[in-house]
Structure formats: structure tokens, C-alpha cells
Amino acid sequence: MSGFGQWAAMGGYAAFVWPAYGVAVAILSGITAQSWWRYRASRRGLDRLQGMSRGRL
Amino acid sequence: MISRLANPTRFMTASGAVLPVLAGATPLVLLVGLYLALIVAPPDYQQGESVRIMFVHVPAAIMAEGVYYFVALASFIALVWRHPLADIGAQAAAPLGAAFTLVCLITGSLWGRPMWGTWWAWDARLTSVLVLFFLYLGYIALANAFDDPSRGARAASVLALIGVVDLPIIKFSVNWWNTLHQPASILRAGGPTIDKSMLVPLIVMALGYALLFATLLLVRMRTALNERRARALQLATAPASPSAGASPVLR
Numbered sequence: 001m002s003g004f005g006q007w008a009a010m011g012g013y014a015a016f017v018w019p020a021y022g023v024a025v026a027i028l029s030g031i032t033a034q035s036w037w038r039y040r041a042s043r044r045g046l047d048r049l050q051g052m053s054r055g056r057l
Numbered sequence: 058m059i060s061r062l063a064n065p066t067r068f069m070t071a072s073g074a075v076l077p078v079l080a081g082a083t084p085l086v087l088l089v090g091l092y093l094a095l096i097v098a099p100p101d102y103q104q105g106e107s108v109r110i111m112f113v114h115v116p117a118a119i120m121a122e123g124v125y126y127f128v129a130l131a132s133f134i135a136l137v138w139r140h141p142l143a144d145i146g147a148q149a150a151a152p153l154g155a156a157f158t159l160v161c162l163i164t165g166s167l168w169g170r171p172m173w174g175t176w177w178a179w180d181a182r183l184t185s186v187l188v189l190f191f192l193y194l195g196y197i198a199l200a201n202a203f204d205d206p207s208r209g210a211r212a213a214s215v216l217a218l219i220g221v222v223d224l225p226i227i228k229f230s231v232n233w234w235n236t237l238h239q240p241a242s243i244l245r246a247g248g249p250t251i252d253k254s255m256l257v258p259l260i261v262m263a264l265g266y267a268l269l270f271a272t273l274l275l276v277r278m279r280t281a282l283n284e285r286r287a288r289a290l291q292l293a294t295a296p297a298s299p300s301a302g303a304s305p306v307l308r
Binding site (some may be wrong): 006007010011012013016019020021023024027028029030032035036038039042043045046049050052053 | 171222273
């Protein structure tokens with residue numbers, strides 16, 4: 001087995017190690033993306049309202 | 058300093074300056090942590106390569122508990138001093154705490170299968186962490202369960218304070234009861250029992266998780282403040298613009 005293959009096999013524990021890292025990355029990336037999209041949406045909404053209220057003055 | 062920053066306008070200015078630094082440092086520290094965890098750290102003499110799960114599991118467990126302390130403290134400040142940012146901080150942190158707890162539970166299960174021979178056991182440590190996850194979910198549900206957000210925030214704050222009782226149970230469950238889970242080997246009196254070659258990657262990963270929490274906390278608090286400002290602006294302009302209430306962002 002190649003050096004990379006040996007490392008990826010994780011001494012026979014690959015079926016547990018990689019899913020653990022995958023789950024951690026997926027959950028933490030998911031909450032990061034959700035937080036960021038909501039932040040951008042809130043900024044867009046606020047900018048639009050501020051623009052509307054300035055236009056009315 | 059904290060009371061000075063508790064002013065929403067000052068908070069927006071200060072967090073706007075800090076956020077780019079945190080957002081830049083977080084992926085860097087996490088990438089270094091992953092390199093140390095997956096490549097540099099040696100396999101354990103008993104657990105072999107499966108010990109690498111520890112580098113994503115233990116920091117998640119530390120954050121799961123740490124974030125709950127933050128939520129409880131912010132809830133206490135909100136209840137006692139009615140600080141304008143305390144509720145916002147607690148409600149911004151709770152979903153992050155729930156995410157860390159979920160990572161802790163799932164990675165723990167994936168580590169438990171090869172080491173204990175089971176995905177799950179109703180052992181004191183595992184069960185008390187599951188209760189912590191439900192406390193987070195209950196807090197989030199309660200905070201959003203009322204038409205009046207201030208009533209929801211107050212009810213959720215009370216739940217957060219009651220839930221604090223679970224934290225010492227999580228910490229000391231491995232000492233008080235006979236559990237499958239190993240006793241504390243890092244945060245213990247007398248110092249860590251873990252070798253430096255594994256402790257360093259663990260500390261770097263924990264720092265990466267903490268930076269991620271700080272970054273997302275600021276992002277979510279700024280989001281909540283933007284939404285509140287937009288709602289206030291919407292109310293102020295409502296008589297002149299009846300269609301403003303249809304905005305999907307502002308509800």
C-alpha cells in the first residue's frame with residue numbers, strides 16, 4: 001500500500017475516523033454558512049429600508 | 058469595558074473592527090490544528106489511529122459546556138440588569154452551543170464503537186451531554202415561542218439558569234458513577250495526563266473552535282441588531298408605507 005493509502009486507512013479505523021472529521025466539518029460549516037447568509041440578508045434588508053426612509057425625507 | 062460595549066452602537070463599531078481579524082485567524086488556526094491532528098500527532102499505543110477522533114471530539118465537548126456557561130451568564134445579566142445586548146448574546150450563542158454539542162455526541166459515538174464496542178450507552182457522561190443538547194434545543198424553542206420576544210427571552214433565560222445544574226453533572230459524572238467514559242485527562246487538578254505530542258494538537262484545535270465560536274457569535278449578534286434596527290425603521294415608516302410589512306427579511 002502507498003504512503004497515502006496507508007495514512008488514509010488510519011490503521012484500520014478509517015470507517016470511524018473520516019466520518020468523525022466529516023461530521024464535524026459538515027456541522028460547523030453548515031452553521032457558519034447559515035450565520036453568514038442570515039447576516040448578509042439582514043444587512044441587505046436594513047440597507048434597503050434605510051434607502052427607502054432617506055428617499056422619503 | 059464590557060458595560061461600555063453593551064451599547065449596541067458601540068458594539069457594532071467595535072465588533073466591525075474585530076470581526077475581520079477573527080474571521081481571518083479562525084480558518085488558519087483550524088487548518089494548522091487539522092494538520093497537527095491528522096499528520097503530526099502519533100497514534101496512541103492502545104487505541105491506535107482511532108485516537109485522532111479525540112482532536113475533533115474533545116474540543117467540541119469543551120465548547121459545548123463553555124458556550125452553555127456563556128448562555129447562562131448572559132441570561133443572568135439579562136434577567137437581573139436588563140442589559141440590551143445580554144439577551145441578544147445568549148440567543149446568538151445557543152445555536153452554536155447546540156452545534157458543538159451535536160459534534161461532540163456524534164464524534165463520541167464514532168469513537169465509542171471501535172473502543173467500547175457500542176455506538177451508545179446510557180452512561181452518566183453520555184446521557185448528561187445528551188441532556189445538554191436538549192437544553193440548548195429547549196432554550197432556542199422557548200426564546201422563539203412567544204409573540205412578544207421579550208417574554209420569550211425571559212422564559213428562555215430562566216430555563217438557561219435552571220439548566221446550569223447539568224454542567225457539574227457532566228464534569229463529575231465520570232468520578233461520581235462507574236461509567237464507560239474515561240475520567241478527565243486534560244482539565245483536571247494536577248494538570249493534563251496526556252502526552253505533549255497529543256496535547257499540542259488538541260490545544261490548537263480547541264483554540265480554533267473557540268475562535269470559530271467568537272467569530273460566529275459576533276456575526277449572529279450583528280445580525281440580530283440589524284434585524285432589530287430594520288424592525289424599528291419599519292415601524293417608524295409604517296404609516297407612510299403599508300407595503301413595508303411584506304419584507305421577508307423583517308417578518
